[in-house]
Amino acid sequence: MNTTTPFVVRWAIIGAGWISEQFVHDLAMDPSTRDVKDVAHAVVAVDSRTKAKAEAFIRDYCPEGGFAQKAGYCDLPVEAVEGYDAVYAREDVDCVYIGTPHNDHYFSAKAALEAKKHVLCEKPSTINAGQMKELAALAQANGLFFMEAVWTRFFPLMYALQKDIHETKVLGDIHQVNADFSIKGVGRVPLTHRLLNPDLAGGAILDLGPYPLTWGLMTLFHHPDNKLSPPTAVSSSMQLHPETGVDIFTTVVLDFPKMTARANLTCNLVVESPADCTARIQGTKGEIIVPRPAPRPEKYIIRLDNGEETVKEFAIPGNGYHWEADAVARCLRDGLKECERMTVSESIMSMELMDEFRKQGGYEFPASLAQ
Ligand SMILES: NC(=O)C1=CN([C@@H]2O[C@H](COP(=O)(O)OP(=O)(O)OC[C@H]3O[C@@H](n4cnc5c(N)ncnc54)[C@H](OP(=O)(O)O)[C@@H]3O)[C@@H](O)[C@H]2O)C=CC1
Numbered sequence: 001m002n003t004t005t006p007f008v009v010r011w012a013i014i015g016a017g018w019i020s021e022q023f024v025h026d027l028a029m030d031p032s033t034r035d036v037k038d039v040a041h042a043v044v045a046v047d048s049r050t051k052a053k054a055e056a057f058i059r060d061y062c063p064e065g066g067f068a069q070k071a072g073y074c075d076l077p078v079e080a081v082e083g084y085d086a087v088y089a090r091e092d093v094d095c096v097y098i099g100t101p102h103n104d105h106y107f108s109a110k111a112a113l114e115a116k117k118h119v120l121c122e123k124p125s126t127i128n129a130g131q132m133k134e135l136a137a138l139a140q141a142n143g144l145f146f147m148e149a150v151w152t153r154f155f156p157l158m159y160a161l162q163k164d165i166h167e168t169k170v171l172g173d174i175h176q177v178n179a180d181f182s183i184k185g186v187g188r189v190p191l192t193h194r195l196l197n198p199d200l201a202g203g204a205i206l207d208l209g210p211y212p213l214t215w216g217l218m219t220l221f222h223h224p225d226n227k228l229s230p231p232t233a234v235s236s237s238m239q240l241h242p243e244t245g246v247d248i249f250t251t252v253v254l255d256f257p258k259m260t261a262r263a264n265l266t267c268n269l270v271v272e273s274p275a276d277c278t279a280r281i282q283g284t285k286g287e288i289i290v291p292r293p294a295p296r297p298e299k300y301i302i303r304l305d306n307g308e309e310t311v312k313e314f315a316i317p318g319n320g321y322h323w324e325a326d327a328v329a330r331c332l333r334d335g336l337k338e339c340e341r342m343t344v345s346e347s348i349m350s351m352e353l354m355d356e357f358r359k360q361g362g363y364e365f366p367a368s369l370a371q
C-alpha cells in the first residue's frame with residue numbers, strides 16, 4: 001500500500017440536520033490533527049428533503065466538501081441533492097451517512113443498501129430488532145458494509161478505560177456499573193420535536209439509552225470473563241409522557257452472572273445527568289468515575305480503596321465523530337463488511353434489549369411506525 005496517499009471515502013450525507021452538521025465538520029478536519037495519515041474523507045453529496053436546505057447546509061458547514069477535497073485527494077465537488085434516490089443512483093458515492101430521525105433510519109438504510117452503497121447509520125439504526133435483522137441480511141447478501149454510528153465506542157478514552165479494567169485489571173474484579181445519560185427536554189422542546197414525538201420514535205430509551213447501554217456493554221459484556229454472553233434477567237421500568245406516550249424516565253437492569261455483575265442504566269428527558277458522574281464502574285479494588293457527558297467524555301478518575309487516585313484526560317479534537325468515520329474508512333479499505341468495534345450482531349442484540357425495555361415499560365409505538 002502507498003503510505004503517502006490516504007485511502008479516501010466518498011460520503012453522501014442524508015438529512016441536513018444537527019448531527020449531520022457535526023459529522024461533516026469532522027470529515028473536513030485535517031486528519032493529521034488526530035495523528036491519522038492512512039485515511040481521509042470526501043463529502044460529495046448532501047441530501048435533504050428540500051434542495052435549498054442542502055445548499056445552505058453546504059454553504060454553512062462544508063463548502064469545500066471534506067478534507068480529501070481540500071487536500072486534492074479527491075477532485076469531486078460537494079453537491080446539494082433533493083431526495084435520496086438521486087444520491088443512491090450516483091456511482092461516485094462509496095458510503096452513505098444517515099442523520100435523520102429514528103423512524104427513518106430503516107427506510108434510508110434499506111434504500112442505500114439496495115442501491116449497493118455502504119452505510120453508517122445514526123443510533124439507534126432501527127426502531128426494533130426485526131428491522132435491524134432485515135438490514136443485516138440485506139448488507140450481507142449484497143456484500144456491503146453496515147454499521148450503527150455509536151461514536152463513543154471509538155474514542156481513545158474508551159480503549160484506554162477498557163485496557164485498564166479488562167487487561168491491567170486496576171479495579172480487580174468488576175461487579176457493578178451505573179451509567180446515566182439524561183437531558184432536559186420535557187417542557188423545553190415542543191411535543192412535535194423528535195425527542196418527544198412518538199411518530200418519529202422519540203423517547204429517552206431510543207435517543208439517550210444507547211449511551212448508558214454502551215457503557216454497560218463496553219465494560220461488562222466485553223469483559224473477557226463474560227465471554228460475550230448476552231445479559232440475563234433484563235428488567236425495565238418507564239414513566240411515559242402523559243400526552244405523547246414516549247418514555248421520559250427509564251431505568252433498566254442487566255445482569256452478567258458469569259462475573260456476578262450488574263449494570264444499572266438510566267436515562268431521562270426531565271433532568272440532566274449529574275456533572276460529576278455519568279458512569280461509575282466498581283470492582284474489588286476500587287472504582288472508576290466518568291464525569292458527563294456520557295456520549296463524549298474527556299476524562300476518567302480511578303479511585304482505589306488504598307487511597308490512590310489517578311485522573312486520565314483525553315482531549316477531543318473537533319467534535320469527536322472522526323474516529324468512527326476513520327474506522328469505517330479502514331473497514332472499506334480492507335474490504336470488511338462490518339467493524340469489529342461495533343458489530344452488526346451487537347446492534348441486533350442492543351435492539352432486542354431495547355424491544356424488551358419498551359415491552360416491560362409499556363412504551364408502544366403508534367401504528368404510523370412500521371413494526
Ligand atoms: N451521535 C450523536 O452524538 C448524535 C446522534 N443523533 C442522532 O441523529 C439523528 C438525528 O438527530 P438530529 O440531527 O438531532 O435531528 P434534526 O432534527 O436536527 O435533523 C434530522 C434531519 O433529518 C431530516 N428528516 C428526514 N425525515 C424527517 C422527519 N420526518 N422529520 C424531521 N426531520 C426529518 C431533516 O433533514 P432535511 O430537512 O434536510 O431532510 C432533519 O433536519 C437521530 O437519530 C439521533 O438519535 C443526534 C444527536 C447526537
Ligand SMILES: O=C1OC[C@@H](O)[C@H](O)[C@H]1O
Binds near residue numbers: 183207208295
Ligand atoms: O445522541 C445524542 O446525544 C446528544 C443528545 O442531546 C441527543 O438528543 C442524542 O440524540
